[in-house]
Amino acid sequence: MNTTRSRLTLPFLIFLTPVLLWLFLLIVLPHIDLLLMSFRVEDDSGAMAWSLSNYLTFFNEPIYWRTFARTAVYAIVVTAITFAVSLPVAFYITKVVAFRYSGFLGLLILMPFWVSELVRVYGWMILLRESGVINHFLVKIGLWRQPVEMLYNDAAMMMGLVYTSMLFMVVPLVSVLESLDDSLIEAAYDLGGSMFSIVTRIVIPHATPGIVSGGIVVFMLTLGNYLTPNLIGGKNSLWFTEQIYNQFIASFNWNQGSAFGFLLLILSSTIIWVGLTITRQKLSQVVQ
Amino acid sequence: MIRSLPNTRAYTVGFKLYVMLFFSFLFAPLFITCVLAFNDSQFPALPWKGFTLEWFFADLPDRVGIFHDPINLAAIWVSFKVAFWVSLFSTIVGTCAAFLFEQENFRYKQALYFLMLAPLVIPGVILGISILLFANTLGLLFEKWMFPFSGLVSGWWYWGSFPLFRRWLR
Numbered sequence: 001m002n003t004t005r006s007r008l009t010l011p012f013l014i015f016l017t018p019v020l021l022w023l024f025l026l027i028v029l030p031h032i033d034l035l036l037m038s039f040r041v042e043d044d045s046g047a048m049a050w051s052l053s054n055y056l057t058f059f060n061e062p063i064y065w066r067t068f069a070r071t072a073v074y075a076i077v078v079t080a081i082t083f084a085v086s087l088p089v090a091f092y093i094t095k096v097v098a099f100r101y102s103g104f105l106g107l108l109i110l111m112p113f114w115v116s117e118l119v120r121v122y123g124w125m126i127l128l129r130e131s132g133v134i135n136h137f138l139v140k141i142g143l144w145r146q147p148v149e150m151l152y153n154d155a156a157m158m159m160g161l162v163y164t165s166m167l168f169m170v171v172p173l174v175s176v177l178e179s180l181d182d183s184l185i186e187a188a189y190d191l192g193g194s195m196f197s198i199v200t201r202i203v204i205p206h207a208t209p210g211i212v213s214g215g216i217v218v219f220m221l222t223l224g225n226y227l228t229p230n231l232i233g234g235k236n237s238l239w240f241t242e243q244i245y246n247q248f249i250a251s252f253n254w255n256q257g258s259a260f261g262f263l264l265l266i267l268s269s270t271i272i273w274v275g276l277t278i279t280r281q282k283l284s285q286v287v288q
Numbered sequence: 289m290i291r292s293l294p295n296t297r298a299y300t301v302g303f304k305l306y307v308m309l310f311f312s313f314l315f316a317p318l319f320i321t322c323v324l325a326f327n328d329s330q331f332p333a334l335p336w337k338g339f340t341l342e343w344f345f346a347d348l349p350d351r352v353g354i355f356h357d358p359i360n361l362a363a364i365w366v367s368f369k370v371a372f373w374v375s376l377f378s379t380i381v382g383t384c385a386a387f388l389f390e391q392e393n394f395r396y397k398q399a400l401y402f403l404m405l406a407p408l409v410i411p412g413v414i415l416g417i418s419i420l421l422f423a424n425t426l427g428l429l430f431e432k433w434m435f436p437f438s439g440l441v442s443g444w445w446y447w448g449s450f451p452l453f454r455r456w457l458r
Contacts, residue, residue, distance in 0.1 A: 015388035018381045019404070027407055030418035033425050085310070092307050095290040105307075112314050123317025126324060126332050133320055136334040163313070182290055189293050198289060216409065224411025241413045248417060258421065261414045272409050283405060 031265075038258035054259035064243060064260070071240040072267055074154075075222040078161045082169045082218050083211060085162065090173035091203065095182070106174060113167045121231050124160055125151060128232075152234030160232040165221045169214040176210025177203070212281045216272055223268050240264055 041051040058064045093105045112120060127133050128150040135147035150156055180203065188198050204211070229239035244264065247257030276283060289295065324332045328340035330350075342348070347356040354360055389401055407415065 011387075012392050012394070015384045015392060016394075018384045019388055019400075022381045023400075023403055026419060027410075027415075028403070030415075030422035031410075033422045034414070034418040037421055088303070088306060089310050092303055096303060097307075098291065108311065109314070112318055115318065119321065120317050123321040126320055127317055131331070131333045133334050163317075166314070182292055185290050186292060189289055195289060220409060220411055224413045226413055241411070244413060244417065248420075254421065257417060261417050264411060265414050268411055269409060283402075283409075 034258050034261055037255055038262050040255050042255070054256050055263070057256060058259060058263060063238075067238040067243055068240050068263065068267070070238065071223065072271065074158065074161075075219055076271070078158055078165070078222045079215050079219045081158070082162050082165055083215060086166055086169040086173055086214070087207075087211075090170050090177055094174055094177040094180075095185070109167065109170055117164055117227055120164065121160060121228055124156075124163070124232060128156060151232060152236055154233065154237055157229055157233035157237045160228040161222050161225060164225065164228055165218040168217040168221060172210040172214040172217075173207060176207045180206045208279055209281060212275065212279050215275065219271065219275075220268060223264070 038054055039050055039052065040048045041053050043049045058068075089109070093102050093109075097105060125132070129135075130147045130149040130151075132147075132150070134150065135144070138144045139147055184202055184206075185198055188202055193201075224241060226239070226241040226245060229237055230242060233239065240260070241264075244257050244260045247253050247260060251257075272283075289299075321332075324334075325343055326339050326341070327334075327336055328338040328342070329335075342351055342353055344353045345355055346353040385404060389397070
């Protein structure tokens with residue numbers, strides 16, 4: 001294949017210009033700016049100087065790196081839970097339910113995502129809080145004597161994160177399971193394969209590209225989520241994006257915030273790289 | 289196991305229950321939000337105090353429905369305009385990118401493709417703050433270069449992000 005042929009024809013330029021403008025004005029240059037900004041610090045006279053101190057602050061203050069580690073671990077756990085919840089649903093839609101319902105169920109899964117994340121999170125707050133709907137019913141049927149605050153803890157926050165990102169796991173799984181030939185499962189069944197071995201040796205290996213791409217998207221969305229940890233998790237559940245937000249908006253220390261942002265970027269890239277290496281997938285194949 | 293194979297009753301029923309549970313989990317917050325929009329109460333909570341449309345149409349001292357609330361209506365309009373232009377520009381850039389990578393061959397095609405995938409593995413918050421920073425830097429540069437016209441430029445601090453396009457095209 002001749003990949004070096006580059007004639008500057010008119011269509012080529014028309015296609016290339018918007019893509020380059022978008023990539024450089026909105027992705028590449030802002031990130032270079034972010035990187036430069038994170039190495040700048042205001043000295044005693046108020047002038048800006050090059051320094052590593054923004055990064056040193058991160059390692060010297062336990063609250064920052066602990067929040068960072070906590071965010072990373074929770075994001076991985078949320079991704080795993082989302083996968084565990086979504087795989088049976090995707091399997092049911094593509095393989096188990098009668099054909100005539102499978103399109104309807106697929107549409108039903110998309111529907112909650114037509115409204116914004118904020119509305120869905122407020123819906124959960126209405127359900128879970130002390131004066132909320134679930135408490136109302138549980139007290140009414142006499143299961144609990146008095147209402148219990150179910151918001152503002154890690155479990156509720158993780159449930160909210162799983163809820164927010166579920167769609168982005170189900171859709172790639174559905175599309176990858178649709179390409180799995182039923183006859184493979186039938187053959188395994190006829191040869192006496194148990195359900196466990198069919199799932200682990202046929203379904204999951206076939207679905208790996210979908211699992212990895214869904215996993216990447218869910219992980220990114222969870223790691224970069226600000227709304228759900230803030231609203232459902234409350235003050236108890238520190239999330240690293242809240243630290244970044246605080247540096248930018250509350251402390252007005254943009255340099256410190258840039259350093260935190262860059263560390264988060266390094267973290268997410270590293271974890272995704274590790275994930276791709278373990279599952280032996282390539283990013284360009286996974287995202288197709 | 290699948291629809292073409294014989295399944296035990298426990299498997300079918302259990303799976304059906306799980307999927308039903310999943311869908312109630314999926315729809316619970318939306319359902320409750322929709323229902324409570326019609327509740328005749330000052331708070332979005334139970335007990336149910338009767339059906340009302342006042343949260344949509346009322347213009348009372350203690351209760352203003354959404355259709356009589358100019359601030360929220362203006363906010364909806366702004367959201368709509370931003371969404372419209374964002375969809376338009378994303379479609380244009382996306383279509384160009386699709387044609388570029390399908391129809392054309394050029395040097396560094398793979399590298400550019402890889403760069404294009406990068407935003408997928410960048411958390412949204414990082415994209416946001418980097419664009420904010422860059423817009424700020426650009427605004428400062430503009431002011432420096434265009435000192436004689438700085439009055440014209442200083443209001444355009446958010447250069448490079450969508451508010452600019454919005455201002456242009458309004």
